[in-house]
Amino acid sequence: MKRLMERASKALAFGLLLTGLNAFAAAPEAVPGEFIVKFKDDAVATSSLNTLSQELGSYIKDTIPGQNIVVIKRPVFEIQSNVVKSLAQNPNIDIIEPNYIYRINKTPNDPMLGQLWGMINNGQPDSQKREGIAGVDIGAAQAWDITTGSKDVIVAVIDTGINYNHPDLKGNLWTNDAELNGQAGVDDDGNGIIDDIYGANFVTAAKPTGNPLDDHGHGSHCSGTIGASGDDGKGIVGVAWNVRIMGVKFLSASGSGSLDGALKAIDYATSKGARILSNSWGGGGSRGNESSEQQLQ
Template identity: 40%
Template sequence: MLSLPISISRNDASFFCRCCVHGMQRRCGMGENVMNRSILLRLATLVFTLCALLLFGGVSRGTERQFDTLHEPVHSEYVPGEVLVNFGSLTREAIRSIKTSLALRTLEQIPTLKVERLVIESERSVNDVVLALLDRGVAFAEPNYIRHPTLVPNDPDFDRLYGLEKIGIEAAWEVVTGGEIVVAVIDSGGDFTHPDLGGNNWINAAEDINDNGIFDNEDLNGIDDDGNGYIDDVVGYNFAEDTPIPYTSAGDDFHGTHVSGTIGAVGNNGIGITGVLWDVRIMRVKFISGAGGSDFDAAQAIVYAVDNGARVSNNSWGGSGASTTLANAVKYARDNGMVFVAAAGNSRTNNDRLSFYPAAYPYSNVVAVAATDANDRLAPFSNYGVRTVDVAAPGVGIYSTFPDGEYGELDGTSMASPHVAGVAALLLLADPDLTPKEVRDILVNTSDPISALGTKVQAAGRINAARALECVTTGENCERQAPLPDPGRCGIVPGASNPAGLFFLLLTLLLFLPFRLLPLRLPVRR
């Protein structure tokens, strides 16, 4: 792994906040008779400014930030013996020389992202090769990180469809129940033959050779009929195994099947359950096999979904490693109008402090989702973060589809995320011209206020599908429903664009500059 640069963190800034009020000398450990009046004044104004600008900085998820892949935990898991590289503007001769000298061989490429997946054909470690590549002037080099589905097993004891009731879906269905919109489930595979899912499959018409609207053996002609680079991809693609069939087995693909049911189990068909959408085109894009999947495969899956028309993607997976390859894929989705809904993770941690990707990528199309239970409490396993997690949705005891025509309950932010993806699709059906950022803002502002979530997610509440649709279709009830998160010690609202930062900056200029010629030092007690 790469060593991490040392920088001032927002946790460090919290030290300054503790010095804002109630006796600065004592709380900062300074002697009461040490500082003269002018020095105390200048330090106080500097402290307040640091509080405003370092701790919160007036930046929220509503404002995109530059993404730095070097700030990452050292325990991230990655594929051994592989690196992902963008060679940038290097010449072919230089690239060939680098590959030869470092014993690297190209396995695959994603031309859209200009990234290559390379195997290390020597005894050198991934860390050594990444550093060597960076020394040779490549645009970026990184490990091929592994992502895991965000699922928590649980005994099935909960009310089966309480999640849809919680988000006000019945009132939403009075406006729209579904339609011709493509939602990509980027995950493990999904059982596209399930009786409650088959009717809502996305079908790649150019690969449906017999034009019967289903995937069958007659469609497997071994030809890339639509010229998109993938042979026989009728209902999606399996990047984990490089096959056109995005389903391997019930054991391998129950996660993606369960997620699919919450988004779009066929409604009003007299069997099983219904998803958020009665009618939808679910594109199955598998990159997870077994316990996880690599960033290269995930990036391929995202690009595939974008290029084949998905307006929304559900991403119930993640990990701690920050990847430029994955970040660029999410940006590609943003630039092409895809709402990227992502589970916040199940580590019980604050994502503002310990990032969980892809949910933590600071792009305007990302909607990060925490999980709540039947009592509107933050699920005990759920990650949170008032700056980096946007909304919450039910994720405990969620009843949905299992492979082979079965049904069952699962826990996880994996189960919360598809509720939000489904509602995002409803909003786009109501108004196809909405941008991903507008969809996210509507979901945040129209959430039901939940006191337990006041300092946990940016919405300070749980999504409300009916109110979100009312906002889109009538222009009413669009104002923020929940109060902003509770102010911190310095009276600043975490995660919100706040005029306090500007105020303290002006205060510093007014009070500090008149003393600018005086040295900022403390008298020494002898």
């Protein structure tokens, strides 16, 4: 009897645990306020829309007469389960459910995707032949089912520049349209930099140029990770398949640059509309402690 009570107690606890987990589970995606209603008889074909609307107490957005189905719209603030439960009591309704959203799984066809363990980790070895751990990745496959990026987003890669001739980057480059459509050798947008079509070069901060071509490789590597074109059947794929990448160079071929170059690069990027900045570099010093000591003295 004691064992039976223990088992019952454990079963109850497990059931409560599942109930709690289910309460926090994400509901399937559906069009807000919309429901699919299938009638038991041929009501859709024989009744007027006004009659059906009154019967359902809902606005009828669309009909599928051949399937005896209507699509209804309710106020979006109504609780989905309550709407289903209420309308299910109608004896003329056969099926009612939310207007669920279905999506195709978005897995790109880029042939080198399997090498990018940070995107999708199936346990494949890394570049140093070390065995990987399946599942240790950024969840890119799940994210791509939601979005693959937007051309409305501008990302400035403030680095060693960008290879704007690379086939996996060319389709996702930001362009300065005033310079692109202007005259060669002329500062068409009046910002003091000539022909800054894909970005600018601040390696020599006092005399910036309009050519951010990468002569090191690091900036192009970062750009590819962020936004190499996806699902194009070649090369790799970035986290965002669709994006606009601005090349802003202040690090030289040796991989170093000055603070004023960095500051001018950041100022340029923000002035041109970039709100996301990739700054994959570090160094410099900190005078915080010294300043505090001077203040205390």
